[in-house]
Amino acid sequence: MLTVYGMKSSGNCYKVQLLLEQLGRPYRWVEVNSAAGETRTPQYLAMNANGKVPLLEREPGRWLAESNAILCYLAEGSALWPADAWTRAQMLQWLFFEQYSHEPCVAVARFICVYLPPDHARRAELPRLRERAAQALAVMEQHLQSHAFFAGDDYSIADIALFAYTDKAADGGIDLSPYPQVLAWLARVRQQPGHVAQQV
Amino acid sequence: MLTVYGMKSSGNCYKVQLLLEQLGRPYRWVEVNSAAGETRTPQYLAMNANGKVPLLEREPGRWLAESNAILCYLAEGSALWPADAWTRAQMLQWLFFEQYSHEPCVAVARFICVYLPPDHARRAELPRLRERAAQALAVMEQHLQSHAFFAGDDYSIADIALFAYTDKAADGGIDLSPYPQVLAWLARVRQQPGHVAQQV
The missing domain is CATH 1.20.1050.10 (Glutathione S-transferase Yfyf (Class Pi); Chain A, domain 2)
Structure with missing residues (x-):
């Protein structure tokens, strides 16, 4: 199952949540408090060296950062992805x-x-x-x-x-x-x- | 033929030039001096309301802004566009x-x-x-x-x-x-x- 590392108060993270809900894709949400430094721990930096949320985990060891890149990856082929x-x-x-x-x-x-x-x-x-x-x-x-x-x-x-x-x-x-x-x-x-x- | 509105000293514009050269695509380059306000004229804003270079003109009236969106559009299907x-x-x-x-x-x-x-x-x-x-x-x-x-x-x-x-x-x-x-x-x-x- 897809895992999203995100912070609910972040609009960049909300984008990913909204898309997943609209696609009806199951996902696990792991809340990460960026404001409290949780994106700067060695564990988190090993997943995303840029130390930001959201981060999509396709499977353990395969991560995708940047909210809009995540939107593209998840939407490709759906009705929210223009065919032209x-x-x-x-x-x-x-x-x-x-x-x-x-x-x-x-x-x-x-x-x-x-x-x-x-x-x-x-x-x-x-x-x-x-x-x-x-x-x-x-x-x-x-x-x-x-x-x-x-x-x-x-x-x-x-x-x-x-x-x-x-x-x-x-x-x-x-x-x-x-x-x-x-x-x-x-x-x-x-x-x-x-x-x-x-x-x- | 493709037209690029760009400023040679801008790295964002150079990206488009480099890709077009590597793809071997013919194009016309129109130099626009952003520093002298040439992206803020009514004529230019009619092509790109955000008033920035580079701008790709596919044909008169069909424009694409944002350097990295232009790269994606031009590269799709080429060797510089990952198949996976x-x-x-x-x-x-x-x-x-x-x-x-x-x-x-x-x-x-x-x-x-x-x-x-x-x-x-x-x-x-x-x-x-x-x-x-x-x-x-x-x-x-x-x-x-x-x-x-x-x-x-x-x-x-x-x-x-x-x-x-x-x-x-x-x-x-x-x-x-x-x-x-x-x-x-x-x-x-x-x-x-x-x-x-x-x-x-």
Whole structure:
């Protein structure tokens, strides 16, 4: 059986949970408290030298890191994986957009606001993070003005990847009201069969 | 014919050039000076709302952004694309690692050192960027202690993606001498058929 090493409060880990639930694949979840240093133990680093969650264990000794790579591996061949090569390329474009232009601002703003003390020095990063988040959200808003989902006409893992932290943007003090198409898309994603909300 | 909108001095753009040369695919290169704001014109934003290079134009009106998504699209089915699903997943893992844990420090340190004036305020970011670069290089070094390349036993687009900025790390004041396996891998990549060096 597949094992996921993850932290329920992490959007990157939630992506994997959501996909597995929607695929109806059985899996074992091992909760790893990254904030308490549990991804930096010698045992964990032997599984993932980069010391991050989520991590997929296909079988003992065979591990896959990087949330969006895990989504690709699990979704390939399913209805959440576009059959057309160009649509698949668009899906990958949005997966890389998510990790480069979206997660490093939307998720990090959430981390600072939710998990660090209110007087922490990293709060100084928030204005710049929110400015960059607004740029990413504007790119998404523009795309959604003429598309229901991110890759082609159908729900795919690009939507799962972008949903995770966009749905929690308010936690980082990021207001989604200027992005009505993004709000409508979040609602469409929540209506997909087998959808589960992030519980933390 | 394929058109690449790119900037020769960008490692992300060089990745696409290197792959196209190694695949022997004809293409047209349109030089776009991102540093001079040419990715922020209305014309360019109509092609890529995220305002970045490289951008692949398959045909007028059909564009693909994100360097590593472009690599995937172009390489699929070639010798640089692993046939085995698990090896392909590992390749994607390294592509996402490159964009999340490597490029934002190794490439940004280079940008600050090479393209900004010596008294620029962003030089204050360099110590932290070099610290993060050392972490990324250590992860690569460990992998290369038991592997010749990043995905499986063969050269793939994961190597192209990681080569681009690793080969220019010294530009950002990042010393590769503590990473002998990385240096040996760089030499192996340079020996691949059809290899071309970045010219800027």
